[in-house]
Amino acid sequence: MPEFFNVLPPDEARELLFQHLTAVLPAETIPTPQANGRVLATAVTAPHALPQFRRSTMDGYAVRAADTYGASESLPAFLQVVGEVPMGHPANVTLSVGQAAIVHTGGMIPETADAVVQIEQTQTVGGERLSVSGEESPISNHQSPQFPFEIEVLRSVAVGQNVLQVGEDVRLDAEILSSGHSLRPQDVGGLLALGITAVSVVRRPRVGILATGDEVVAPEETAAPGQIRDINSYTVAGLVTQAGGVPVLGGIIPDNFAALAAAAAHLLAETDMLVMSAGSSVSVRDMTVQVMDGLGQPGVLLHGVATRPGKPTIVGAVGGKPVLGLPGNPVSAMIQFDMFGVPAIYRLQGVHTMPRRGLVWARLGQNIASESGREDYVPARLEDSADGLMAIPVFGKSNLIYTLVNADGLIKIPLNKGGLLAGEWVEVRLF
């Protein structure tokens, strides 16, 4: 296969990869409280309205609004308080004309009431302005006053005022969350509010990770001269977990076609995606290409992406599963996995809009050169300044992991730009 027969811009490369993926992985049902970060396999509709009963939004008195019309400080409306709706109980009070009932914030409104007067807008008939708290208050939850008693209402209320209507939060049968939605704490809360205690979510993608290289040893080993420790397995695993996948580490494979082909076939069979972090030497890259093509159809989709760092990335797919050959250098490996592997993990879960969580804008601290026709990623530190957030490039050869350790994120230099000027606003992808 010819070298670099197909170098694409990142967006096109990603689209090409996505065209060859299985639509979405199978679903599984899990308890809703454990579903944060998981992706809904099917849309969810409301099994009942929320709230299910009319609720007061204030501490005060449930009233018939008409009884308060025209009420003012100088001409209060007199109402007879005939009972109380205790929290957690149905409103078993019936109001006739001129009557009211004590209600608490969040409590149910009697069927015969249509509004709530805030306690601060009332006083006892003797003229005492009611406190909203303390032992002397008639609305305290813990000592019932003697009913009936009279109050003066100092301001009129409209029908529906200070009342949450049935279905005001969610209507019965409304679609509350769509399939492909990644669940957040408030979504979990919204589901539980409706009594939905289990949800169907897409299974987490399992991502097989192989490190290859005769020079690579495990992190716990002493690296002899000429050897380096495997870190790509662990940095990629960290990105997999962040994106909602499950990393499956396949270990370190020597630079040997038969060994890599066997390990790759074995790991791909038991996972949903395969990542090979190869060395950077051309012969090793050629071997990765051959192994990928030998795994199945369609195999290699493209060699190389028009980015720096990371051009010699190999993107492929086998039987609907993404297969990536990352450069051996740790910075390129992370950036390229973030560019292809992370979106693929979301895509396999049915997520079509990537989360926006990691993007900030900052002013560039110094000029950066780039080449038009290539998307560059430059590690940068973020610093607060009088001019707003500043992005200070962290320079260094692209294969030094500590350029990423010392950075807060990556400045993206778009394909069509020949560099960026100090003071420009730039997009920084937190990393």
Next chain:
Amino acid sequence: MPEFFNVLPPDEARELLFQHLTAVLPAETIPTPQANGRVLATAVTAPHALPQFRRSTMDGYAVRAADTYGASESLPAFLQVVGEVPMGHPANVTLSVGQAAIVHTGGMIPETADAVVQIEQTQTVGGERLSVSGEESPISNHQSPQFPFEIEVLRSVAVGQNVLQVGEDVRLDAEILSSGHSLRPQDVGGLLALGITAVSVVRRPRVGILATGDEVVAPEETAAPGQIRDINSYTVAGLVTQAGGVPVLGGIIPDNFAALAAAAAHLLAETDMLVMSAGSSVSVRDMTVQVMDGLGQPGVLLHGVATRPGKPTIVGAVGGKPVLGLPGNPVSAMIQFDMFGVPAIYRLQGVHTMPRRGLVWARLGQNIASESGREDYVPARLEDSADGLMAIPVFGKSNLIYTLVNADGLIKIPLNKGGLLAGEWVEVRLF
């Protein structure tokens, strides 16, 4: 205790809380590959330089730079290739004047070499331009050529060119990560590259969560008229987990001073932080205040924060542990926990700079009114448009959980603003 004796702006309220917290929780040692998201308890220094040996950044020939001076396409330098440095092995080749050795990307450089010539800048003596790959290449890793053979170098290299020097990534004894740093995948990689396979991190804060209210039932129960399901326990638990804490759910406690006081004391004793999600009625709030003061010193620090939603939040501390009384309404509870609980979780781990991950800027889709002197949070949906990212407010009463479910984040209206105008750039906190 007087009602609302102390309503502070959020920043001052947070500072007041922080002053009463234990500096940092105790440390524990864990395997580095499992340390993503954890916070370093102590600074880490490099036990050796990285790289530990001089490495080639190219496929090509290790040379003595002086032997290539003046070389050009028309007047190449002739070098004798006397050996190869295999990947993963020490460079056991000694170069005399006019000699070179095959090296691969990432491989070790012989001690007698001081630069690398890229293979593309060479040709065999017959004039054949060398391919960088394929079976005919002399630098393929898998078949050794016959040594010695001659090459022509078509361009001179400077001393150090295409070579990573010892310590160029990290110097011996350099402080590579500071205490209080929250570990990311690249940090884990950087530690493992140095053979640091275990790290001392701050124990995850355990956060006790109590729901209170006579009207509150568990999510799996059928809510009778007047009752609602507990969701605050789960939304707060989700935020705790996101921030690196461990939620400990204490269940639902009735509106009864003795019951709440006992449950709070018990849960606080076995956790690092306590959250009580009380009802919204004033009498329940008063009870929460009394319970908090009864737990220990200093107890309640302030009632109420100058924000909407969420003003009636109670902020306290007991024996160095944060204690929060959140409003019962689910929107206020989440926003207030995000404002005080989340920063406290980071602070207990020794993190002094909150992560920037959740902030984006967008143009406001329509006017929003606010009151000066109060920080407002308005749920908003984000939409891409020709004018950039737009933030569309999601209106609705502040106690409707689905206003948050239907939003991507919260627009913050600063303390000193009397509202925002459509088209303004606004900060949206992704949520």
